[in-house]
Amino acid sequence: MKTYLVTGGAGFIGSNFINYMIEKYEDIFIINLDKLTYAGNLNNLKGVEESKNYIFIKGDITDVELVQLIFNKYSIDYVINFAAESHVDRSIENPMEFIKTNVEGTFVLLEAAKRSWMKGDQWEEGKKFIQVSTDEVYGSLGETGYFSEISPLDPRSPYSASKTSADLLVKSYHDTYKMPVNITRCSNNYGPYQFPEKLIPLIINNCLNGKDLPIYGDGKNIRDWIYVDDHCCAIDLVVNRGRAGQVYNIGGENEKTNIDIVKTIIRILKNLLIDDVRKEGISENQIKYVKDRKGHDRRYAIDPTKTKNELGWSAKTSFDEGIIKTVKWYLDNSKWLEEITSGAYEDYYKKMYFDR
Ligand code: NAD
Numbered sequence: 373m374k375t376y377l378v379t380g381g382a383g384f385i386g387s388n389f390i391n392y393m394i395e396k397y398e399d400i401f402i403i404n405l406d407k408l409t410y411a412g413n414l415n416n417l418k419g420v421e422e423s424k425n426y427i428f429i430k431g432d433i434t435d436v437e438l439v440q441l442i443f444n445k446y447s448i449d450y451v452i453n454f455a456a457e458s459h460v461d462r463s464i465e466n467p468m469e470f471i472k473t474n475v476e477g478t479f480v481l482l483e484a485a486k487r488s489w490m491k492g493d494q495w496e497e498g499k500k501f502i503q504v505s506t507d508e509v510y511g512s513l514g515e516t517g518y519f520s521e522i523s524p525l526d527p528r529s530p531y532s533a534s535k536t537s538a539d540l541l542v543k544s545y546h547d548t549y550k551m552p553v554n555i556t557r558c559s560n561n562y563g564p565y566q567f568p569e570k571l572i573p574l575i576i577n578n579c580l581n582g583k584d585l586p587i588y589g590d591g592k593n594i595r596d597w598i599y600v601d602d603h604c605c606a607i608d609l610v611v612n613r614g615r616a617g618q619v620y621n622i623g624g625e626n627e628k629t630n631i632d633i634v635k636t637i638i639r640i641l642k643n644l645l646i647d648d649v650r651k652e653g654i655s656e657n658q659i660k661y662v663k664d665r666k667g668h669d670r671r672y673a674i675d676p677t678k679t680k681n682e683l684g685w686s687a688k689t690s691f692d693e694g695i696i697k698t699v700k701w702y703l704d705n706s707k708w709l710e711e712i713t714s715g716a717y718e719d720y721y722k723k724m725y726f727d728r
């Protein structure tokens with residue numbers, strides 16, 4: 373029975389990961405440590421909350437005493453650190469929380485793991501620290517080329533700088549203390565339970581509510597999209613097969629411009645809402661080009677060859693299949709969407725798009 377400390381497990385990817393793992397394995401125990409910021413939502417975990425293999429602890433990864441208490445109480449085998457402030461636009465407006473959670477929080481977890489797993493100069497067998505990172509640490513590509521694990525680090529937003537800083541701390545614990553670690557760097561995820569500040573769920577939500585569809589700049593920035601389950605599968609393989617100290621790039625090899633994504637969502641919604649009155653209001657006329665994001669990275673594209681060759685991983689979900697599944701999920705889960713788009717979300721949305 374392996375015990376996982378999953379941080380940020382009430383967020384988008386973390387909750388998909390917990391749902392995926394509890395469904396797949398009977399002989400694991402998952403502790404979900406999450407602060408429940410605006411992005412954390414226990415409704416994402418309804419399917420596992422009764423499981424005897426899962427517990428939730430509300431808490432902050434920067435809380436040294438709490439994190440140590442968890443390591444003292446449970447025999448943690450793996451840390452999977454998803455917890456982060458994750459939205460680039462918020463980091464541009466207000467970077468402080470990003471430094472606190474993403475950098476200091478990772479440091480607190482590393483220290484607690486070191487104290488618990490290191491005996492003299494030796495590491496206990498079978499332990500590993502997985503840092504869930506992002507392709508954004510590599511910066512921005514021009515029209516050609518791909519990010520490999522040895523591409524230079526060149527973060528360009530406070531968010532990506534904080535993630536890069538965390539990656540370097542994790543690397544330093546391997547280089548200095550020989551801590552068994554892996555760093556995963558994934559491209560843009562999409563799928564169920566993503567907070568509607570991110571492009572895909574924001575566009576779905578705005579289409580359904582007759583709002584403008586904001587496109588930053590010329591809409592030709594490119595992201596490399598991966599269905600969230602394929603990311604979860606890769607992390608599972610990294611935990612079990614990844615060589616200590618290694619970085620693994622994960623990506624869907626599926627590059628799309630933002631305007632293409634928006635037009636695709638409009639088309640799918642119109643096809644799915646055949647007899648629904650909401651269909652009438654949805655059109656490309658809703659698209660509105662707005663002021664560009666500051667420092668907007670032009671293109672991301674991951675080369676996942678190492679992860680494929682070493683771990684036997686590949687993305688199983690094509691974009692055409694994944695995006696239809698995703699749009700359907702948001703249509704079928706309108707209550708989930710309504711609940712999180714009330715209150716504070718309205719204030720955020722107004723600030724980002726009307727006071728821009
Ligand atoms: P998210 O914003 O949806 O979820 C983050 C979760 O972390 C939330 O549940 C939040 O409550 C929790 N959290 C925040 N601060 C915390 C703290 N101090 N202590 C404990 N919990 C805290 O993010 P996501 O999109 O699921 O991303 C998860 C991880 O994956 C992040 O580290 C992100 O950098 C990385 N990542 C995301 C993407 C993507 O496309 N979304 C791609 C690559 C990598």
Ligand code: TDX
Pocket residue numbers: 458459460461505506507508559560561569570571572574586587588593594595630665
């Ligand atoms: O309203 C919008 N209009 C728009 O044109 C929003 C929210 C975004 N965009 C553009 C900006 C980006 O080029 O769409 C693209 C995707 O934007 P986001 O969904 O904010 O994602 P991105 O900035 O690419 O970062 C995401 O991928 C890497 C995640 O949020 C990060 O956590 C992850 O590390």
